[in-house]
Amino acid sequence: xxxxxxxxxxxxxxPRNLDEVLPYYTHIRRGxxxxxxxxxxxxxxxxxxxxxxxxxxxTEAQARGIADILNRDGGRPVSLFLGMKHTSPFIEDAVKExxxxxxxxxxxxxxxxxxxxxxxxGYQKAAREAAKELGxxxxxxxxxxxxxxxxxxVLTHRVEHALAECxxxxxxxxxxxxxSLPERILTMNDPYVDxxxxxxxxxxxxxxxxxxxxxxQSAGQTGEPWxxxxxxxxxxxxxxxxxxxxxSCSQGFVADHLEVLYDIDIEAQDLAKELxxxxxxxxxxxxxxxxLQALAxxxxxxxxxxxxx
Ligand code: FEC
Numbered sequence: 072x073x074x075x076x077x078x079x080x081x082x083x084x085x086p087r088n089l090d091e092v093l094p095y096y097t098h099i100r101r102g103x104x105x106x107x108x109x110x111x112x113x114x115x116x117x118x119x120x121x122x123x124x125x126x127x128x129x130t131e132a133q134a135r136g137i138a139d140i141l142n143r144d145g146g147r148p149v150s151l152f153l154g155m156k157h158t159s160p161f162i163e164d165a166v167k168e169x170x171x172x173x174x175x176x177x178x179x180x181x182x183x184x185x186x187x188x189x190x191x192x193g194y195q196k197a198a199r200e201a202a203k204e205l206g207x208x209x210x211x212x213x214x215x216x217x218x219x220x221x222x223x224x225v226l227t228h229r230v231e232h233a234l235a236e237c238x239x240x241x242x243x244x245x246x247x248x249x250x251s252l253p254e255r256i257l258t259m260n261d262p263y264v265d266x267x268x269x270x271x272x273x274x275x276x277x278x279x280x281x282x283x284x285x286x287x288q289s290a291g292q293t294g295e296p297w298x299x300x301x302x303x304x305x306x307x308x309x310x311x312x313x314x315x316x317x318x319s320c321s322q323g324f325v326a327d328h329l330e331v332l333y334d335i336d337i338e339a340q341d342l343a344k345e346l347x348x349x350x351x352x353x354x355x356x357x358x359x360x361x362x363l364q365a366l367a368x369x370x371x372x373x374x375x376x377x378x379x380x
Contacts, residue, residue, distance in 0.1 A: 075150040076374060077169045077177030077208050078141065080134035081162055081194045084155030085126040085328065089114055091158070098157045109292070116333045126328035130155075132358040133182060133326070133366075140360075140367040147374065150174060156194055166201035169208050177208040178373050180366060182325055184217035184270065187263035189252050191215065213373045215262070217270040217322075221365035222356075226270065226322060227277045229353040233318045234278075236351045243316035243351075244282040244309055246302060247271035249323025250330065251287035254296040264298070270322055282314075288321065288339075289330040302339055310346040317343065317350050325356040 086095040092114050097104045105113070117123065131153065138151035150172065154165030169177060181194045195212050202210055216222060234240040249267045256263060268285060275283045286305045290297035300308070302319065309317055319339065321331050335352050343350035356362040 073147055074173070074175060075148045077174035078138055078149040078151050078370065079154055079162075079165055079169065079177055079179040079198060079210070080130075080137060080151065080182065081154050081156065081165075081179060081198065082130040082134075082182040083126070083328075084130075084158030085124040086117070086158065087127060088123060089117060092117060095157055116329060119337055120329060120332040124328045124332070126326055127158075129326040129328070129357050130182060133363060136358050136360065136363040137180075137366045137370065140363055141370060144367065144371070146371055149370075152177075154198065156197070162194060162197040163201040166198055166208075167205060170202075170205045174208045177210050178213065178370050179210050180213040180216070180370055180373075182366075183323065184215060184222065184325065185249060185263055185266040185323055186215035187252055187256060187261050188259060189256060189261070190250070190263070211373050211376060213369045215266055216366060216369040217266050218273065219365040219369050221361055221368060223270065223273050223277070225356060225359060225362045225365070226320070226353075227274050229356075230274055230280075230318060230320055231278060233320070233351045233353045237316045237318065237349065239316065241281060242314075243318055244284065244314050245275070245280055245318045245320060246284055246286050246305055247274070247320050247322050248286045248288045248302050249321070251290035251297040251299070251301065253291075253293065254298055256298070267323065271320075274320075274322075289334045302335070303342055306339060306342050306346060306348060306350070310348055315347075315349060317348055318353065319350060320353040321355070322353075325362070327355050327357060331355060 086092045134153045138149055141149045152165040152169050154162035179198050181191050237243040286300050286302050287298045288302045319335050324331055
């Protein structure tokens with residue numbers, strides 16, 4: 072009987088309670104503890120969205136959903152492992168478990184659509200290094216899945232739905248955003264910026280949007296320049312240009328979490344209100360089965376290319 076294919080679903084991870092914010096933030100900062108002020112600021116943002124982020128539960132539901140689809144589609148059965156970038160179970164823990172369960176071949180996929188060496192590349196590196204150290208499994212990775220047709224279908228519906236909440240949809244500006252990254256990726260031949268544009272353009276084409284643009288959100292405070300324009304600056308500019316309604320599509324994120332529930336729903340909404348703009352956010356993908364089908368499709372395509380040596 073064919074052995075199951077290991078399915079390593081990787082995601083960002085979130086603190087399970089406010090006490091875990093410090094180790095989490097320290098891990099994100101590659102071992103450098105944040106200042107008291109930085110920590111208080113982050114704790115305050117978690118408190119503002121209710122104390123904890125719903126991300127952990129959504130990630131688990133997404134991972135189970137992808138595995139369920141794959142185990143029903145008639146293809147090779149999969150065995151699911153979940154690995155986080157910044158909280159336990161870490162990617163390394165998941166790979167250890169895979170080895171213990173005798174998984175020989177695996178596909179790794181990250182719950183974020185666009186590839187950057189600084190984001191998806193980091194997840195893959197962690198899995199590759201753990202597999203090398205522990206003696207397997209052989210991995211093949213889905214690099215990006217932003218152009219999966221089923222994903223674009225759901226994203227298109229999300230934008231369409233948000234536009235329907237506008238008073239004058241043809242005159243609303245649709246802003247497609249993703250997590251900002253340090254501007255130095257522009258010198259690294261990194262596909263991140265182009266991929267954000269590709270998926271946004273695909274949606275704009277399908278809806279024949281007259282007004283759409285690209286922007287960035289949630290930039291870090293690291294002292295170096297980050298990709299812009301930031302969504303907050305965009306709102307100010309749109310006001311100046313005479314726009315009255317804006318649809319925010321955080322297409323770089325696939326779940327309700329801090330960067331959406333705080334950065335858009337609180338911070339950007341507050342500014343929009345101050346400016347007198349009507350801001351509507353598209354619903355996140357969460358565990359929508361049509362979206363999970365897109366990820367399952369990406370896994371099967373990757374599997375059919377055979378395992379990496
Ligand atoms: O709901 C939650 O609890 C967690 C939400 C969360 C997601 C997320 C996704 C991405 N990040 C990306 C890049 C960076 C870079 C830095 C950085 C910092 C933070 C901090 C928090 C945080 N991120 Fe995150 N990110 C989430 C949360 N992120 C909290 C620390 C405080 C702050 O800056 O707000 C800067 C690191 C440094 O200081 O050196 C870079 C990227 C994504 C989207 C792809 C992915 O999901 O992996 C890229 C969700």
